[in-house]
Amino acid sequence: MDNSSQWWRGAVIYQVYPRSFFDSNNDGIGDLPGVTAKMGYIAALGVDAIWLSPFFTSPMKDFGYDVADYCNVDPIFGTLDDLDRLIESAHEHGLKVMIDQVLNHSSDQHPWFVESRSSHNNDKADWYVWADAQPDGTVPNNWLSVFGGPAWHWDSRRRQYYLHNFLDSQPDLNFHNPEVVDAVLDTVEFWLKRGIDGFRLDTANYYYHDLALRNNPPKEEIVEGSIGVRLDNPYAYQLHLYDKSRPENIGFLQRLRALLDQYPNITTVGEVGCDFALETMAAYTQGNDKLHMCYSFDLLTHDATMGHVRNTMETIEAGLGDGWPCWSIGNHDVARVATRWGNNEHGLAKSKVYMAMLLSLRGSVCLYQGEELGLPEAELTFEQLVDPFGIAFWPEFKGRDGCRTPMPWESTEQGGFTQSATPWLPIDEKQRPLAVNKQEGNRESVLHAYRDFLHIRRTHPALRSGDIEFLYHDDTTLTFVRRHQDETLFIAINTSIQDTLLPLEHTLNPITLPEAISSGYIKDETIVLPPFSVLVAQVTPSN
Known part of the structure; x- marks a missing residue:
């Protein structure tokens, strides 16, 4: 693998959702030692790096995307020593290691927020986005949460509202406060010093909000099925001009990049979700002084037409300049591609051809665990759901649990994911025949198609860099x-x-x-x- 500072250009990054990858201690939850145990499998795919979804200390209201300690490992996933061993193993296998950074918001159990909400005059009083109620006691403005309802939650101690773009247990940090920026960058450097090779930045365009708290205007045209639009969620009815994608974001990304550039061969990929995602991707990656790469949700919708793919590619190419894209057709937030694009018909054949398309496009690529098996979306009952997003919008939206079920390593009852414990999410019956041990011996399997095409990509510079x-x-x-x-x-x-x-x-x-x-x-x-x-x-x- 190319170990230069440009290793990330054209790289293929394998996303590991640790909770569902492999349970090493038989408690029903995947963990960091479990990832280390399967490092040989990941390396054999022919990818360049792994991206670990959050493993930080967390109350797990949003399964790790609500961070209570940015500089530690939650005990259910292991220890800092376990992470060090994982990094060492990855490097021995020729793999880079990237980790999620959830910088926009913390858990309401983070010590920063506990102090911030305690009074109006403590040292961290302005570390989160607080606002007074309207004269009639209602919320400060019309901003909405991605998870439904107002983006403001009343706190009786401070007698103010705080901003939360996601769950009300995920208060937004106030990036307009320089102390917050310094503290956040300190947490990033903590991981750089431990040998991390890069970061996936969650909600990378959400960091700043409009200081005047201006109301978002209504969206003039709402097209169901377009990027992030579901008519059962009022979030789709606004044009999000003031609650995210603010111009101040650029300055923070430049400060972040200046820090990263002090360490060799580091990269970043930012998640961008907004009405102008492709334009934002270009702005965030141009000039070699902000993010290295971005990806959007444009290929994570239900539109599988090749016209949509071409339009997405040509739009970003037209405005990208010297920036660089990263593409994905599946991750931990959307239904699996075999179901979303394949409609569960000819799913395995479609999984192969969509894979070949993705790996042939210009840019870097993120592959989500289990896509290389052609896994369909798992079907769960309401009683089996744990995702707060899915619970809130059931039954119109069934949430994200269906793409987060455990990785089937064997075609057994527990899927080889755990020895005898009950997995934190059930393993779908229709996924067991697609287990790794079943596909290893079948040269025509989706798994072998991924491995073989990844080899072709690595041996043809035009596919990686052209x-x-x-x-x-x-x-x-x-x-x-x-x-x-x-x-x-x-x-x-x-x-x-x-x-x-x-x-x-x-x-x-x-x-x-x-x-x-x-x-x-x-x-x-x-x-x-x-x-x-x-x-x-x-x-x-x-x-």
């Missing part, structure tokens, strides 16, 4: 070329159940794909793409 030019698309077909120095690759993707025929407009030398991946071919001056197939070919320069 420019991109789109040529053709319809709803289910996409063609484009990737160019890097002397190598030009033509890629054609067919995501439908029908054969697709395309005219041959280049002199192509197809690359042999492994048996796990259905291959397109050339016949009688025509590109033939069988159902759910991929063609990767070297373009021969014309004389």
Whole structure:
């Protein structure tokens, strides 16, 4: 692997949700030693890095995204020593380690907030976003929480409201206070000193709010199914101009980058969720003085058309400049891609072709654990839910538990995730036949398709680092070329159940794909793409 300061460009990052990866101590919850135990499996995939979802001390109201101590490991996941051993093992396997940083908000059990809410004149009184009630006692403005209802919660001790963009147990830190910024950066440096190679920044565009607390205007057009829009959640009805994506965010990201640049070969990938996500991604990654990469939710929607993919790519390419994107089609917050894009029909075949598409696009890539198995979304009853988001919006929205169920390592009752304990979320029956031990012996499995295509990506610089030019698309077909120095690759993707025929407009030398991946071919001056197939070919320069 490239160990230079640019290792992250074109890197493939494997997201590990530790709670659901592997339970090493038989308590039903995955942990850091469990990740270390499976490091060989991760390395064998052919990825460049792992991203660990939060393992910090937390009351787990939002399963680790409510941090009570930014500089420690929650006992259910292990200890700081366990993390050190995990980092050492990853590095021995040639893998970088990135960790989540949830800087926008803390838990209401964090000592900072406990002190802040105690009075109006304590040392941390202004460390969170406090505001007086309206004269009639109502909330300060119309801002809404992502999790539903007002983004303000009344605190009887201070007799004020505090801001929470998510759960009311996740108060927002006040980044307008320089002391808060200094303290937050100190926590980042704590992990840098422990040998972390990078950070995934949760809600990276939420840090600052409008000091005047101006009301958000209504959204002029609400299209259900577009980025983050569900009509059962009033959050979708506002244009979020004042509660996030504020211009002051740029200054903080520059301070963060200045700190990171003091350590060798560090990278960042920021999560950006807003109405102008692609533009924000460009702004946050341009100039080599802010974030290294960003990803948005644009490919995490239900729109699986190739026109949507092309439009997303071309929009960011047009405004990116010297910035750099990172793409994902699955993570811990959305339904698994085999279900979301595959509608549970031909799920395994679709998983392979969507994987090949993702790994062929320009940018870095985040892969979520279990996607390499083609896992469908788990189906849970209301009684089995633990996600507060899902509980609040049931049954229209079933929450995020369905993509967070334990990794099936074996096709047994406990899925090889734990020995005899009851897993914290149940293992879906339809996932057991897709367990790692079942797919290892099947050369045509989704697991082998991932491994094989990741090898192809690593051995062709055009796929990792090349420019991109789109040529053709319809709803289910996409063609484009990737160019890097002397190598030009033509890629054609067919995501439908029908054969697709395309005219041959280049002199192509197809690359042999492994048996796990259905291959397109050339016949009688025509590109033939069988159902759910991929063609990767070297373009021969014309004389």
